Amino acid sequence: MxxxxxxxxxxxxxxxxxxxxxxxxxxxxxxxxxxxxxxxxxxxxxxxxxxxxxxxxxxxxxxxxxxxxxxxxxxxxxxxxxxxxxxxxxxxxRSPGYSAGQTGDDGYKEVIQGxxxxxxxxxxxxxxxxxxxxxxxxxxxxxxxxxxxxxxxxxxxxxxxxxxxxxxxxxxxDVIVSGEVSCGADTQSEKVKKSQPSQGAPKTGDDCRKLEIATESDFEAFNAGITFSDIIANLNLVEGIYTATYDVEIFVVYQHEWTTSADPYTTTESGCGGFGTLQQVGAEWRTNFTNIRRDMTVLYSQKDFNSNTIGCAWIGVFGNGSENDGVLNGEGTTVGPYSVNQWDWQGGSTSDASRRTLVAHEMGHNFGGTHDSNGGCANIMCPTINTTTVFNAAAQTQMNGNMNFESAVANDGRSALRERYLSAEEGGVSLAFLPSTNSANVLILDGTLIPLSFFFGTTAQYNASEEIRMNPGALMEAGVDINFQFDIASCANGAIVPNAQDGSGSGSDSEQLTSLNRGSSDTDVILYPNPTSSNSFIKLESEKEEQIFITIFDGLGRVVVQSNEFLAEGVNVIELQSENLTQGLYFVNLRIAEGESKTLKLQKID
CATH class of the missing domain: 2.40.128 (Lipocalin)
Structure with a gap:
């Protein structure tokens, strides 16, 4: 005692x-x-x-x-x-592979990341x-x-x-949104519904969602001094809404701006009242930016659009498999996850609060949300712009259905918030034993995975906190009854294995050989103090008595500490043995016996 x-x-x-x-x-x-x-x-x-x-x-x-x-x-x-x-x-x-560029009178050039x-x-x-x-x-x-x-x-x-x-x-x-400015997207809804093919079925699950966004800026936006940082800062505010409501995190994969008045956006019609900027941005990106893997393309403009319209977007276009460049409808118009947003519509006095709602609103259309004026119009999908952070119940049902979409086509993963896809590719075997590097919490596999005989009849397990990527030419060389299991932390990007090949000769395809495990989201876990120079503590609440397994990985994915504890019903405080760790960044994986998982970052200092 x-x-x-x-x-x-x-x-x-x-x-x-x-x-x-x-x-x-x-x-x-x-x-x-x-x-x-x-x-x-x-x-x-x-x-x-x-x-x-x-x-x-x-x-x-x-x-x-x-x-x-x-x-x-x-x-x-x-x-x-x-x-x-x-x-x-x-x-x-910004995603690990983020890049940016601008097109001017002298052509295209890359922009250095700030x-x-x-x-x-x-x-x-x-x-x-x-x-x-x-x-x-x-x-x-x-x-x-x-x-x-x-x-x-x-x-x-x-x-x-x-x-x-x-x-x-x-x-x-207390923000006053002047005038009857509005979104005109409703006029496009019937065109969209008629033009979209049906692929796959909804995917169930509670894991986090990663939304990959590319941004575009017209010359008017560039000329008004709107920078890439301004746009990412706006999306930081927008992400707050989407994370709270839909568990969506935003990743900006690419940004582009026009520094010449000869940009392809030549009209002040938004595109919702007839042919306009929305159709032009779709045509431009479907033609010239097909190399950018993305879920959505968001245009920021400083044009003063016609008819008090400040935003426009296609409705219900998310979830088209590999077609996030857009598809041509019967009228020859590119239809896809594109939106148009006017940066300032109040003569220099547009607030961040209302601009955030506008962008969240137009993105909501891409996910299938439609206008709703009920209840005093106190919701994001109200056609007249306000400053609320709430999506109405109907919009949430519409949008969740599209967010859960899983394409039936094996592709590079665009349009799937939850998973990437696996496709086979012919190639010779490279005799490398588990070559791997770790960058930005991403486990990158470049060579051939060849578990030796002592792995026979077992599972070869690999872990990463955010993403596991198999580069082109990577092979999985497995014997009989060998499985490769990739464990990815809760709320992670997922597994990107676009060119993995089964090298076992067993006739199994790569999708059968590989399992992708993702933990569920859990916001009731606190790790403190963090950073720490000694031991830290984990505070979490459990609904019942159960066992928890704790594993600490270093930056290269190596296990440095392992333990298991028994949780009591209610609030638990667990001492984490981190005092003897060297200075650096670590990942603490918590796994409940019944399968729930969460990974936390831990900064160890001297």
């Missing part, structure tokens, strides 16, 4: 020390200092907001703190009487969501509270002569 008491005492002490460490880190406080505005400025601001606060903020110091602690930044924002303790993490939306500006986290007191975008000279995003979302934006977006470092704070409910 004494030994048990000592164990609990030590655990309690470590827990207190961990909490104290986080408390001390949270003493970094950034205060917004209230500023006054002129009568002329207030007239302009009152056109866009029912209520707001203006303040100065040392964004350079805030950026330096977050930039130095991208894995976990802890600080407090004190603005307009609010006291917000925030924990923030880098949220890189630093990550997108972050996500939560309020320490309530676990409410926080999404912020940070650059050395500005910060913008939102903080979710019990009273709704509060947005922070640079004041010079609304007042031309506002100084750098001056900001506006407003509640999303």
């Amino acid at each position: 004494r030994e048990l008491k000592k164990s609990f005492t030590a655990m309690a002490l470590l827990l207190v020390l961990g909490l104290l460490t986080q408390f001390l880190q949270a003493q970094e406080v950034f205060r917004g200092i209230e500023i006054n505005s002129s009568a002329e400025d207030r007239v302009l601001l009152n056109e866009g907001f029912q209520s707001y606060s203006l303040f100065e903020l040392d964004h350079e110091a805030l950026y330096e703190l977050v930039d130095a602690n991208r894995e976990q930044a802890i600080f407090t924002l004190q603005i307009a009487g609010f006291d917000w303790p925030i924990e923030l993490y880098e949220n890189e939306l 630093e990550c500006v997108t972050f996500a986290g939560y309020l320490a007191q309530t676990s409410k969501a926080v999404r912020l975008n940070l650059e050395p000279n500005r910060v913008w995003g939102y903080v979710t509270t019990e009273n709704g979302e509060y947005f922070i934006e640079p004041l010079n977006r609304f007042i031309d002569d506002a100084k750098e470092g001056e900001y506006i704070l407003y509640n999303a409910d």
